[in-house]
Amino acid sequence: MSHTQYEAVIGLEVHAQLATKTKMFCGCSTSYGAAPNTQICPVCLGLPGALPVPNRQAIALAVRAGLSLGCTLRKSSRFARKNYYYPDLSKGYQISQFDLPLNEKGSLEITTSAGTKRVNLTRIHVEEDAAKNLHGVGAGTDTLVDFNRAGTPLIEIVGEPELRSAEEAEAYLKALRDILMFAGVNDGNLEEGSFRCDANVSIRPVGQEKFGTRCELKNINSFKFVRKAIDYEIARQEAIVSSGGTIFQETRTWSSTQEKTLSLRSKEEAQDYRYFADPDLPPLVVDDAWLAEIRTTVPEPIAARRERWQRELGLTAYDAQVLSAHPRIAEYFEAATSSLETQRAGKLAKDNLAKAGAGKRVANFMQAEALRVVTTNGLEASFPCSAERLAGLLALVEDETINGKIAKDVFADMIATGKAPADIVSSKGLAQVKDTSAIEGTVREVIAKHPKELASFKAGKTNLKGFFVGRVMGALKGANPALVNEVLDRVLAEP
Amino acid sequence: MSDALHTQSAHALRERVAKGETSAVEIARAALDTIHTRDAAVGAFLHVDGEGALAQAAQVDRARAAGEALGPLAGVPIAMKDNLCVRGIPATCASKILEGWIAPYDATVVERLRAAGAVIVGKTNMDEFAMGSSNETSAYKLVHNPWDLSRAPGGSSGGSAASVAAGMAPLSLGSDTGGSVRQPAAFCGLVALKPTYGRVSRYGLIAFASSLDQIGPFARDVRDCAIVSEVISGRDPRDATSVDTVETLAGTYTRELERDVKGLRVGVVRASLAEGCEPGVVLAIERSIDTLRSLGCEIVDVTLPTAEHAVSAYYIVAPAECSSNLARFDGMRFGPRVESASLEETYGKTRALFGKEVRRRIMLGTYVLSAGYYDAFYAQAQKARTLISRDYAAAFERCDVVLTPTAPSVAFGLGAKTKNPLEMYLADIFTLPPSLAGLPAISVPCGLSEGLPVGLQLTAKAFDEATLFRVASAFERATDHHTHRASMFAAGGAA
Numbered sequence: 002m003s004h005t006q007y008e009a010v011i012g013l014e015v016h017a018q019l020a021t022k023t024k025m026f027c028g029c030s031t032s033y034g035a036a037p038n039t040q041i042c043p044v045c046l047g048l049p050g051a052l053p054v055p056n057r058q059a060i061a062l063a064v065r066a067g068l069s070l071g072c073t074l075r076k077s078s079r080f081a082r083k084n085y086y087y088p089d090l091s092k093g094y095q096i097s098q099f100d101l102p103l104n105e106k107g108s109l110e111i112t113t114s115a116g117t118k119r120v121n122l123t124r125i126h127v128e129e130d131a132a133k134n135l136h137g138v139g140a141g142t143d144t145l146v147d148f149n150r151a152g153t154p155l156i157e158i159v160g161e162p163e164l165r166s167a168e169e170a171e172a173y174l175k176a177l178r179d180i181l182m183f184a185g186v187n188d189g190n191l192e193e194g195s196f197r198c199d200a201n202v203s204i205r206p207v208g209q210e211k212f213g214t215r216c217e218l219k220n221i222n223s224f225k226f227v228r229k230a231i232d233y234e235i236a237r238q239e240a241i242v243s244s245g246g247t248i249f250q251e252t253r254t255w256s257s258t259q260e261k262t263l264s265l266r267s268k269e270e271a272q273d274y275r276y277f278a279d280p281d282l283p284p285l286v287v288d289d290a291w292l293a294e295i296r297t298t299v300p301e302p303i304a305a306r307r308e309r310w311q312r313e314l315g316l317t318a319y320d321a322q323v324l325s326a327h328p329r330i331a332e333y334f335e336a337a338t339s340s341l342e343t344q345r346a347g348k349l350a351k352d353n354l355a356k357a358g359a360g361k362r363v364a365n366f367m368q369a370e371a372l373r374v375v376t377t378n379g380l381e382a383s384f385p386c387s388a389e390r391l392a393g394l395l396a397l398v399e400d401e402t403i404n405g406k407i408a409k410d411v412f413a414d415m416i417a418t419g420k421a422p423a424d425i426v427s428s429k430g431l432a433q434v435k436d437t438s439a440i441e442g443t444v445r446e447v448i449a450k451h452p453k454e455l456a457s458f459k460a461g462k463t464n465l466k467g468f469f470v471g472r473v474m475g476a477l478k479g480a481n482p483a484l485v486n487e488v489l490d491r492v493l494a495e496p
Numbered sequence: 497m498s499d500a501l502h503t504q505s506a507h508a509l510r511e512r513v514a515k516g517e518t519s520a521v522e523i524a525r526a527a528l529d530t531i532h533t534r535d536a537a538v539g540a541f542l543h544v545d546g547e548g549a550l551a552q553a554a555q556v557d558r559a560r561a562a563g564e565a566l567g568p569l570a571g572v573p574i575a576m577k578d579n580l581c582v583r584g585i586p587a588t589c590a591s592k593i594l595e596g597w598i599a600p601y602d603a604t605v606v607e608r609l610r611a612a613g614a615v616i617v618g619k620t621n622m623d624e625f626a627m628g629s630s631n632e633t634s635a636y637k638l639v640h641n642p643w644d645l646s647r648a649p650g651g652s653s654g655g656s657a658a659s660v661a662a663g664m665a666p667l668s669l670g671s672d673t674g675g676s677v678r679q680p681a682a683f684c685g686l687v688a689l690k691p692t693y694g695r696v697s698r699y700g701l702i703a704f705a706s707s708l709d710q711i712g713p714f715a716r717d718v719r720d721c722a723i724v725s726e727v728i729s730g731r732d733p734r735d736a737t738s739v740d741t742v743e744t745l746a747g748t749y750t751r752e753l754e755r756d757v758k759g760l761r762v763g764v765v766r767a768s769l770a771e772g773c774e775p776g777v778v779l780a781i782e783r784s785i786d787t788l789r790s791l792g793c794e795i796v797d798v799t800l801p802t803a804e805h806a807v808s809a810y811y812i813v814a815p816a817e818c819s820s821n822l823a824r825f826d827g828m829r830f831g832p833r834v835e836s837a838s839l840e841e842t843y844g845k846t847r848a849l850f851g852k853e854v855r856r857r858i859m860l861g862t863y864v865l866s867a868g869y870y871d872a873f874y875a876q877a878q879k880a881r882t883l884i885s886r887d888y889a890a891a892f893e894r895c896d897v898v899l900t901p902t903a904p905s906v907a908f909g910l911g912a913k914t915k916n917p918l919e920m921y922l923a924d925i926f927t928l929p930p931s932l933a934g935l936p937a938i939s940v941p942c943g944l945s946e947g948l949p950v951g952l953q954l955t956a957k958a959f960d961e962a963t964l965f966r967v968a969s970a971f972e973r974a975t976d977h978h979t980h981r982a983s984m985f986a987a988g989g990a991a
Contacts, residue, residue, distance in 0.1 A: 046829060048600070048601075050587075051699070086826060093820070146829075273866055275862065277820070
């Protein structure tokens with residue numbers, strides 16, 4: 002009997018929190034970590050008589066997400082109610098979108114060990130988040146509800162079932178997170194739950210077109226878990242099918258402690274959500290003027306930016322990847338590069354490589370020194386100094402006021418004291434001597450003081466040159482080593 | 497006796513306050529005294545806010561003493577249906593499920609009334625969650641029609657109507673989903689307006705059927721109805737279905753009151769007088785048509801062919817929306833909770849606090865929204881709504897207002913229709929079509945039959961309330977129907 006080969010079919014549903022200051026349908030703050038039930042009002046608590054009013058900024062961000070992922074925008078979409086009971090659902094229904102979502106289609110490119118692949122999206126719709134149940138708090142077995150999260154604006158990005166491995170699923174999530182973060186739509190914070198994923202996983206014999214029965218995996222909220230949970234689930238389903246069993250449609254959850262997926266509920270227990278258009282909310286219309294306004298806020302896609310850096314600034318693919326780890330870092334890199342270009346304008350204008358050189362110089366320095374001291378939090382990042390100051394430091398290296406080694410010390414000083422690089426260089430006397438005549442004077446003094454060494458050198462002990470270089474550099478307390486070498490060579494060559 | 501404060505119109509009381517003839521506190525006391533002596537027999541109030549009323553009245557008096565400009569309802573007592581949120585006092589919707597709940601915020605209409613100087617005297621009885629046409633579904637007590645205490649006041653805003661008809665307040669607010677201000681106005685001999693959908697903010701109105709609900713006032717004459725309508729109407733950013741472009745309609749209704757109606761085209765729906773109507777109602781309507789003709793109106797026949805589906809469509813749409821709107825009454829965040837062993841059981845037992853009619857409609861609505869039934873019921877009902885709107889559009893090409901009876905009968909006896917829900921539903925046969933089409937409609941007294949008031953319903957194009965007030969006022973000036981009062985009105989009381 003031949004051994005059947007199976008392939009996995011995976012489709013992901015991602016809930017991404019929109020990076021707004023206030024909630025989807027009221028003015029309450031969305032900030033994370035506040036004391037329970039301090040960011041609530043009649044609307045997000047679902048009190049009798051309260052009504053939702055859409056947050057324009059949330060809609061704009063959802064449109065921006067669609068534009069960044071190549072979706073087709075529906076100019077008149079609808080909010081719909083998804084009805085079910087749960088204590089964390091304040092109104093007894095969630096306001097979502099159903100038959101007329103804001104964005105449809107779209108795609109994104111993923112890169113895995115097998116190469117690149119384009120994955121299609123089904124839709125991106127807008128909805129509100131539920132509150133958070135806190136189990137086992139208070140008097141032992143109580144469940145309390147924190148409504149701070151209730152009504153937080155979300156988009157749900159539904160991908161087509163075109164992924165074939167856990168590796169692809171992970172790559173998809175990372176690419177999606179990157180795109181949303183760089184579009185300023187989502188802060189990419191998996192720990193705080195602002196980027197969450199459910200996965201639909203099924204298997205089928207290789208070559209078969211028909212999908213197998215799928216299981217939905219919930220609670221896979223880290224890239225590591227996604228990979229483990231999907232790998233586990235594929236193996237579980239293969240084991241069942243190859244031993245003649247049947248897969249039942251169900252919802253499963255990933256247990257990170259047991260490292261396996263566990264059944265939550267079967268299809269028979271699935272709810273009938275009784276979707277219908279929310280009568281409290283008129284059609285969501287994005288007219289041409291608003292769309293044009295939103296379009297102007299869409300940043301250059303991160304993939305395009307990486308390509309441009311390699312093409313125009315001479316960065317390697319690796320450099321580009323590292324410097325685009327976070328949107329603020331990418332912005333900082335670009336600002337520092339453009340500042341360095343401005344600061345040295347005129348000085349190196351004739352140099353055709355100048356432009357490429359600036360980017361590469363900034364890239365190298367950031368990777369070697371600056372990124373170590375950058376901290377990120379959501380869409381925010383804090384840098385030890387402004388991009389302009391960093392460029393100022395590198396400009397001092399470029400015009401040979403200091404060398405690269407001294408630059409590292411100056412940078413450490415900048416971080417510690419907050420002073421400008423030029424001030425540090427001048428107050429500590431770190432500038433290199435660039436005056437050839439001054440160097441020549443010192444060279445001649447040093448040679449005059451060491452006649453024996455000169456004689457040995459002339460007799461063929463050429464490695465004594467290092468001795469002279471060291472003495473000259475020591476005497477000059479900071480000089481351009483290349484210049485010193487050049488002058489020394491000339492003087493030593495004198496008869 | 498005729499000069500007793502409780503018999504005065506709102507505009508007369510405001511005039512007295514403005515002139516300093518009577519203080520707002522005196523007026524409030526008179527209203528509270530009248531409620532005190534009469535409401536035991538009528539049952540119009542679920543909560544009387546004596547303290548709050550006197551405080552508001554005192555504030556009006558202070559404002560007057562300080563020479564501040566007085567609002568259009570300065571010192572005028574007003575009663576609020578118990579599904580409107582008034583900060584700090586109960587809002588029960590006449591349901592056990594909200595027993596003891598104190599509204600923590602003011603509805604937009606309440607804010608507007610306060611700003612206009614109105615004095616809120618209390619909360620009025622109603623059909624539970626506004627579901628009913630006789631006020632008999634109240635979980636607390638019956639409302640007796642002041643014209644004949646053995647009869648129903650109509651519903652669902654029966655308490656609001658009875659309070660004004662009995663002289664306990666010159667004004668009240670109700671809510672109208674399928675006729676809930678117009679039908680009780682007809683039964684109690686009052687003027688009431690159901691505004692265009694979107695004209696009056698629903699923020700703070702505890703929802704029954706969101707796509708139909710509108711807040712509307714009761715008054716004893718057209719001028720009072722126009723004044724309070726102006727106060728509560730206008731754009732509200734807290735209600736996304738508030739479609740007015742202007743924030744206030746001050747003056748736009750009252751300026752129509754003195755105009756004549758020569759050449760105005762009144763469309764009569766003959767079919768509405770043919771079947772199911774009591775002869776006394778038909779007679780009063782025929783006489784009203786003659787009156788309007790004598791005033792120079794052009795009487796034309798119009799038809800509303802799909803209006804016959806209004807009852808079916810309404811009893812799909814309204815229950816569907818209510819099944820979702822009432823989901824929030826789950827005992828988790830407010831109101832009583834019947835604690836049980838499991839969450840499911842707690843939900844079930846808590847929600848069993850709903851009365852029979854409410855449960856009937858929740859079940860009906862849940863059913864029509866269920867998978868597999870949605871298209872057959874809900875989608876069809878929405879189509880019927882569209883067709884009814886088209887009927888009106890066609891009618892309004894031939895006329896300026898459409899005339900029908902408000903109700904097919906005069907006030908029926910308490911208990912007469914409680915056994916047969918379908919018969920009860922037919923009480924709204926003429927008020928449902930304008931509701932489904934979102935159109936403004938006014939009910940005005942047009943005579944007596946068997947000593948009980950008959951109501952005339954006029955319907956206009958969307959946002960053309962001005963024409964309704966124009967016709968209603970001209971009709972009122974030409975007749976004395978509005979001067980007829982329930983026998984208990986002037987007698988005794990607090991004067």
